[in-house]
Amino acid sequence: MPFVIISLLVAFTVHEFAHAYTAYKFGDDTAKDQGRLTLNPVHHLDPIGTIFILIAGFGWARPVPVNRRNFRNPKLAGVLVSLAGPLSNFLIAFIATGLLFFTIGSAPVFFVQLLNMMVWLNVLLFVFNLLPFPPLDGYRIIEDLAPPHIRVKMTQYEQYGVLIFLILVFTPLDRFTIQPIFSVAIPAVIGGFQSIFSLFL
Template sequence: MENFLAFEFEQMPFVIISLLVAFTVHEFAHAYTAYKFGDNTAKDQGRLTLNPVNHLDPIGTIFILIAGFGWARPVPVNRRNFANPKLAGVLVSLAGPLSNFLIAFIAYGIFVFAMNDAPIFVIDLLLMMMQLNVVLFVFNLLPFPPLDGYRIIEDLVPPHMRVKMTQYEQYGVLIFLLLVITPLDQFTIQPIFSVAIPAVIGGFQSIFSLFL
């Protein structure tokens, strides 16, 4: 029977652990940053936690295992609670992808210094952790709703443009889904990945080569 999963079966334990960490820390980073800027919305809804149960979306998790892309439960944010909504909004949106970047960086660093002594399953887990978090870092910065990259642009543009973006956001979501789940991704998403992901990993390699 043909494998219906996006990953090889033997990779699944590493994929699941990596996704649990990646999604949980990503959403916690959004919630914590919003809380520090004065918005208690996420905290009041139990999202200021590192408990994966509070952040995972069952359908989104299944999708990433089967289709290779998915989502967690978005953290609720009320911009009206921010003293500086534009600055705080950008930083809250940026916190999620940056948390994935940090996880990937740490995982790669541990891999570099442990690869000669650690058991093979630890090496496999570290590499999966690094790769998936780099993918999530790049993916979430794409300028399409409902991704963080779109939210950053939304907060940076003038108010009248933000209103127009909100009006047409539903169509943007539809266009984004078409780009992701159809062969069009070969001309849009995949070219971005083919440049950005190797660039990030190459940056890690350059940094840690200084210590070897």
């Protein structure tokens, strides 16, 4: 459990900071003005999501506020801001895999266990957040890329998308929808990391 909590705190904090920093760089000060342009976990944790982390081993962070009207290039900025979060988790997992490869055999057991958890959870968050359901980043990317008339319709039906997403994740249907995606995508990403670092050994 401690490894899960530490890994989630790091993953959530870097994920939300990446959103805030990218938005700031494209001209939106909203997150910065609300104190979210920081790597201090306290500023990114959601109270209920944090309780769930402590008692159930999973949870969620507080979404970073973004005002797309402040972007200098709204479509490009919107996509990159949404993509920044999942990519930050991808990068954490990649670095943790590298540390595992280059310290294997010499690192303490607890450190190896922590790194393994960091890899798995961050790849999970990378894949999960790219799913095309609201309110996930994958949905926001599609929304920003869609033509205006499609975007309007997406906004109208977004509430139903959230409901469908919750049904797919929190009911037995996940065995036929979400879990098969994870069972293929997560091992594929981790395997790709391992193949890259194995070239150096």
